[in-house]
Amino acid sequence: MLNVYLAPRSFRAPVPPEAAQTALLTWLSDEEIVGPFADGAYSPGRSASRLFHADALDSFLPAELTFDALRIVRSPKPRFLPERAGKSFPEASCLGCGDTLDSEKVKEALDRLKYVAPERFGVSCPGCRSALTLRTVDFGQNVAVAAYWIFIEGAGLGRLSPSTVERLSRVIGMPLIYIPETTDEEVADWVPARRERRR
Numbered sequence: 745m746l747n748v749y750l751a752p753r754s755f756r757a758p759v760p761p762e763a764a765q766t767a768l769l770t771w772l773s774d775e776e777i778v779g780p781f782a783d784g785a786y787s788p789g790r791s792a793s794r795l796f797h798a799d800a801l802d803s804f805l806p807a808e809l810t811f812d813a814l815r816i817v818r819s820p821k822p823r824f825l826p827e828r829a830g831k832s833f834p835e836a837s838c839l840g841c842g843d844t845l846d847s848e849k850v851k852e853a854l855d856r857l858k859y860v861a862p863e864r865f866g867v868s869c870p871g872c873r874s875a876l877t878l879r880t881v882d883f884g885q886n887v888a889v890a891a892y893w894i895f896i897e898g899a900g901l902g903r904l905s906p907s908t909v910e911r912l913s914r915v916i917g918m919p920l921i922y923i924p925e926t927t928d929e930e931v932a933d934w935v936p937a938r939r940e941r942r943r
């Protein structure tokens with residue numbers, strides 16, 4: 745299952761004020777991106793496909809561009825996203841020198857974030873020997889540290905529409921980025937398989 749997070753770009757973003765959170769949900773319902781709310785989640789609305797990147801229409805039918813559930817998540821303390829347990833980042837590299845990092849060490853440092861604050865994340869670069877932080881590692885995909893985010897479960901596609909993300913950022917009052925729980929490589933593996941099935 746493909747899950748996507750929409751979270752503040754800034755690692756230090758505060759939880760948005762109630763009024764902004766309400767404005768976001770009003771916008772999502774008015775635009776019919778979300779439908780009714782039940783059991784802590786919103787179901788997809790009639791225009792749920794607007795969440796997704798227009799390029800996706802080459803590979804997916806509009807009816808496939810939907811999601812299972814959309815949840816608003818508030819965490820008492822900031823968390824690293826994506827939070828899929830045991831997730832590894834084989835492509836992680838040093839932003840300074842570009843060297844690939846030891847993926848086991850990156851995974852261990854991320855696992856430690858269950859117990860320590862995100863600022864205490866640390867791995868060392870085998871190339872330039874720098875002590876790296878979450879900000880100086882290129883994970884090969886978007887990541888975030890957030891206490892408030894939107895979680896889209898069972899998304900038809902990991903790539904969201906840039907204009908919808910920009911609009912949501914304006915409504916909530918802070919820049920948002922989308923974070924796939926699955927890497928682009930994994931998604932690329934799926935798309936040809938889907939095309940194959942539709943022939």
Ligand SMILES: [Zn+2]
Pocket residue numbers: 838839840841842843869870871872873874
């Ligand atoms: Zn380096």
